[in-house]
Amino acid sequence: MKKPEIKIPDCKRFNGYKPCFPNKLCQEECVKPDAPFGKKILIINLDAMGDVLMTTAQLGPVKRKYPESYVAWVTLKSAAPLLFNNPFIDDIFQWDTESLLIIGEMSFDVVMNADKSRRSAALAMKVKAKEKLGFGLNENGQIIPLNEEASYNFRLGIDDYLKFRINDRTGQDILAETFKLHYDQDEYVLRMTDEEVQHTSWYKRSKGIAETDTVIGFNTGCSDLFPNKKMTIDQHIELIEKLAQHGNIKLLLLGGKEDAEQNEIIYSRATERNPDLAARLFKTPTDEGLRNGIVYENAADIVITGDSYGMHLAIALRKYVLVWFGVSCWSEIDLYGRGEKFISYDDAPSKQILYCSPCWKKVCPHNLECIKLIDLEAIYRKTMEYVETLSHAKRNDRKSRLAGAFDTVSKQR
8 A cells, every 4th residue: 555645754743643833734844843853762660669760860861872862761650650741751651551552663772671570571572672771581581681781780680699788889870881871970850840849838838837947758658569668656756756856847747548547647646645746747648649749748858768769759859868778778779968878787786787688578587677776866866967957058048038138128219
C-alpha cells in the first residue's frame, strides 16, 4: 500500500492528531521551530519511588551529553507523579498495556535501564534501540549487564561483601557510570507547581507557623517491603518531647496512607503526656495523594527520617536531612552537604559499627538491634545545632526585608 505523501515534522511538539498551536498548519509554518527530537532516549526505572527520585539526578548529565534530545521515561503508575513538570522529560509512560504498545512501535538511540528486575530488563531487551545500557535479560531469564560500564553496579547486587563493606560510592555516581555519563554531584530534579508552593504556604499559615519558626518534619514510616526502616513509636515521642522544649520549633508528622495509624498513635500519646503539644505538633494529611504529600513535606525545614522514600523526597526538596541507617547502605546516599547520617554502633567499649548492619533483610534475626541502638541524643544535638543556624539566618533575613521596606517607604515620602 502506498503511503500518503504528508510531511511529518521533526518536532517533539507534533503529535499527529491536532496542531501544536491553534489554526496553524505544522507542515507549512512552525510557530516555534526549536524542538527537534535529536537523540531519542528511553529511561526505564519502575521500582521504588525513592529510587525513581534518585535516578532523576541523571537527567542533568543526560542533557549535558545529549543537549538536543528527546527523553522519555517509563515507570509505574504510583511513581509517575514524581516526574510531572520535569523540564528534562518529554514523555512519561506508565507501565501499562497502552504505553508498552506505543513504546513497541517507537525506536530510540539509547535505552537506559536502571532496574535490576526481570520485567524492566525484559522491556530493555524488547525496545528498538541503537545502544542499550544498564541491565537486560538473557535466554535463561537471568538479569545481566548490557555494557561494561554496568559491571560494577551489577556486582554490587550479587556480592554482599562488596556492597556492605567495601563500596563507598553513592548510588548516583554508580548509575552515572552505568549509563556512560559524567556525574558532577548533580541534584535530584523535582519540580513543584506555583499552586503547590502556594499550598505549602497556606498550610503553614493555617497551623499558625510563623516565618521565624523552624519546622521539623518526622517521616515516621517506610514501605512494607522493608518494615524495619523506621524508629519505634516511643523513640519518635522521646525526640518530639525534647525538641518541643524550644519555643520556636513546630513539628510535623509526615507520611502516606500506610503511616496514618502510626502517626495517630504518636500524636495521641504525645499530646496526652503534654497537652500543650497540640498547638505545636501537627499530623499532615496522609490520604491526599503523592503530589500533596510533596506539598506537606515541603513545609519542613528539617526532616528526621529513616532510609525511605520520605528521605529521598526531603533530599529532592533540598531540606536539611537527619537520617539513620540500619538495614540499608549509608554509603550509597548523598545528602549533598545538607544533613547528617547516623549509623548504629554496638554498645561495646570499642564502638564498632554494628556487625550485622547493613543487611537488607526484611526480617531481623537479631532482635532489631540497629533500631534499639539509634543514638537519639546525637540526632537531637545535631538537630538543635542546625535549628540555631537556621534561626539566626531567618532573623537576619527578616531584618533585611524590614530594612528594605523602611527604605522604600522613606523614599516614597
